[in-house]
Amino acid sequence: MRALGYQLVDELVSHLSTLREQPVARRGSHADFSSLVDESLPESPGDHAGCLEFFFEHILPDLTSINHPRFHAYIPGPSSFAGALGAMLAAGTNPFVGTGLGGSTVSALEVTVIRWIAEMLDYDPSAAGLLTSGGSMANLTALAAARTRHSHHDGSVSIYVSSEGHVSVTRAVSVLGFPADTVRIVLTDESFRMSTAALRSMVREDIVAGRTPLCVVANAGTTNLGVIDPLPELAEICQQHDMWFHVDAAYGGFAALTPSGSQLLTGMQQADSLTLDPHKWLYCPMGVGCVLVRDHEALKSAFACTGDYLKDLPTDEINFFEYGPELSRPARVLPVWMVIRSAGRAQLAHQISEDMRLAKFAADLLTEDERLEVISPTLSVVGFRHRPHPGESEEDRAARDTRLMEETLASGELMLSTTLVNGQSTVRLVVMNHRTTELDIRRSVSRIRLYIV
Numbered sequence: 001m002r003a004l005g006y007q008l009v010d011e012l013v014s015h016l017s018t019l020r021e022q023p024v025a026r027r028g029s030h031a032d033f034s035s036l037v038d039e040s041l042p043e044s045p046g047d048h049a050g051c052l053e054f055f056f057e058h059i060l061p062d063l064t065s066i067n068h069p070r071f072h073a074y075i076p077g078p079s080s081f082a083g084a085l086g087a088m089l090a091a092g093t094n095p096f097v098g099t100g101l102g103g104s105t106v107s108a109l110e111v112t113v114i115r116w117i118a119e120m121l122d123y124d125p126s127a128a129g130l131l132t133s134g135g136s137m138a139n140l141t142a143l144a145a146a147r148t149r150h151s152h153h154d155g156s157v158s159i160y161v162s163s164e165g166h167v168s169v170t171r172a173v174s175v176l177g178f179p180a181d182t183v184r185i186v187l188t189d190e191s192f193r194m195s196t197a198a199l200r201s202m203v204r205e206d207i208v209a210g211r212t213p214l215c216v217v218a219n220a221g222t223t224n225l226g227v228i229d230p231l232p233e234l235a236e237i238c239q240q241h242d243m244w245f246h247v248d249a250a251y252g253g254f255a256a257l258t259p260s261g262s263q264l265l266t267g268m269q270q271a272d273s274l275t276l277d278p279h280k281w282l283y284c285p286m287g288v289g290c291v292l293v294r295d296h297e298a299l300k301s302a303f304a305c306t307g308d309y310l311k312d313l314p315t316d317e318i319n320f321f322e323y324g325p326e327l328s329r330p331a332r333v334l335p336v337w338m339v340i341r342s343a344g345r346a347q348l349a350h351q352i353s354e355d356m357r358l359a360k361f362a363a364d365l366l367t368e369d370e371r372l373e374v375i376s377p378t379l380s381v382v383g384f385r386h387r388p389h390p391g392e393s394e395e396d397r398a399a400r401d402t403r404l405m406e407e408t409l410a411s412g413e414l415m416l417s418t419t420l421v422n423g424q425s426t427v428r429l430v431v432m433n434h435r436t437t438e439l440d441i442r443r444s445v446s447r448i449r450l451y452i453v
Contacts (some may be wrong), residue, residue: 004048008196011056016067016081019435023412024071025064036062064415066286070444073417075251075381076224077083078433080283086338090331097329099310100317110333113319113340117276118292120345121256122269128299129292130323131332135277137249138291139217140172141299141324142273144216146244147176149298157207157214158184159247160448162194162229164222166248182214192421194229196219196237203241215244220268224419224428225380231267247271250289252379254281257349260356264378267447281352282347283434291324299323303354306326350433355380357440358433365445366429371452382429383421398425400453407451414444 015022044254066076067238085319095373097103097110114129132138137394143159150157154177161169163185173183184206187198203213216238218229231247247253253276255261256268276290293299304322308422313319321327340348359380366384375383386400405427416429429444 004052007049011052012084015056015060019065019067020069020385022068023063024068024415025409026062026412027406027409028062032448033062034148035356045380050425057069067433067435068415069433069437069440070413071433072415072429072431072444073415074428075280076432077279077286077431078283078435079285080281080339082339082342083284083335086335089338093331095331097331098321098327098334099144099313099315099319101319101331103320106331107318107320108334109337113333113337114290114292116340117278117290117336118302120340120348121253121274121276122262123271123274123292124269124294125303127292127294128296128323129290131278132289133287134250134279134289135166135275136137136168136171136289137273137279137325138250138289139166139168139246139248139376140175141291141302142246142275142293143172143215143217144176144302144325145273145293145298146246146294147178149244149295150212150214155210155212157182157212158202158308160184160186160199160202160216160220160243162186162217162219163188163222164192164194165217165219166223166250169217169248169313173412187244192225192227194234195231198232199237200235203237204244207241213241213243214305215246218245218247218271220247220249221255221379223251224381224421225375225383226252226377226381228264228378231265231270233267235267235270235435244272245270245272246423247273248275250275250277251280251340253277254348255352255379257345258353258356258411261379264291278336278339280432281355282336282339283351284339287334288336290336355431355433355436358438359429361438362429362431362441365411365441366448367451369452375426380431382431383419383426384429385424385426394424401425401427401453404448404451408447414446416448 040207067078083204095103095106097106100107115125118125118127159182172185184202187195189195206213218234220228235245248331256265272294274292278284279288300322361373361383363376363382366372372384373387374395386397388397401418405418408414419426419428
């Protein structure tokens with residue numbers, strides 16, 4: 001075990017120390033990648049060292065590296081070695097964190113870390129919460145709590161979501177068994193923020209129609225462009241109509257650690273519930289989301305359950321299976337604890353500020369090229385697109401955006417993604433990685449310029 005452990009750490013350090021010069025990703029089909037990794041079912045014992053060798057020779061070289069300093073596609077999960085150490089502790093000791101009795105010290109540690117997160121964001125430190133598998137499960141958990149608190153209402157309810165909202169919200173509504181017409185899509189203003197005027201109008205219409213306004217889901221950093229909804233105004237509307245105020249801050253929430261982010265996210269602290277992703281701007285390994293809920297009873301009522309095999313559990317202890325849909329829960333807390341405890345709030349704030357600065361730096365460099373239109377970042381997502389040629393159709397112009405994305409991907413130098421903004425193709429460049437430097441941004445922008453047509 002010791003020899004294999006040393007071998008594994010040596011291989012990981014070698015991989016991470018050369019990451020900058022490795023390809024970010026490559027385009028391939030399922031058949032392409034299967035040809036590298038597919039084998040017959042093993043019938044007899046194999047060699048552990050051989051498994052490690054297979055991974056580093058056959059799997060890792062063609063893996064899309066979201067840790068890479070020039071992975072600019074989507075909202076990445078860059079992780080960190082501190083987070084990896086925490087994940088190794090969790091895998092090596094294998095705690096069960098579904099109950100207080102089963103998790104003991106690790107369950108107690110999760111309570112502490114939930115409080116740390118709330119304190120870092122100036123949220124209610126006494127809020128209930130738990131660590132989830134990601135933002136999707138956190139959104140579902142929060143909406144389940146919202147439904148329970150308003151379960152006395154008869155008839156149809158409405159959940160208001162921005163047209164820029166994350167798809168996980170709509171999916172959570174469906175999984176929770178709400179009718180399809182529960183989700184009410186609210187238009188955005190010219191800055192892609194939820195329109196408060198449109199929301200007020202829809203709420204009035206629903207009340208007249210006999211529907212109950214249940215919840216508003218606001219964005220604190222949209223996936224498309226990192227846009228933050230007008231949180232104080234939305235909180236006020238929710239208070240006026242006794243609606244649950246949920247803020248999906250999976251991407252942008254931890255920007256509140258920084259001075260500029262704290263101003264942008266004013267009003268987030270008024271939320272009844274918050275979704276956060278430590279595997280984004282806390283630099284933890286993939287698979288760690290977080291939900292904070294101000295109303296303990298609403299959250300516990302949504303998930304509390306009993307069984308004869310659970311009768312030995314102390315009823316006055318925090319049992320996390322009563323705060324979310326999982327009974328069997330891994331120790332997601334250990335990577336988060338390791339990162340926060342080893343880095344501290346000030347260092348995390350500094351790194352998030354640096355990511356935001358580098359995104360602005362990328363936008364400034366791209367703006368220097370007159371062939372591009374650039375949408376400067378609110379947080380750390382830069383949007384840009386080819387300017388149209390005289391008489392060019394939007395379809396042909398969009399094809400140039402797609403070709404730029406594909407050709408930069410094929411180069412192995414960087415990875416971008418495309419989306420639609422106001423119905424127009426837009427390329428996205430995201431900065432969210434403690435490994436990314438100004439040199440990486442210059443290198444990425446230089447490569448982008450090679451493929452502008």
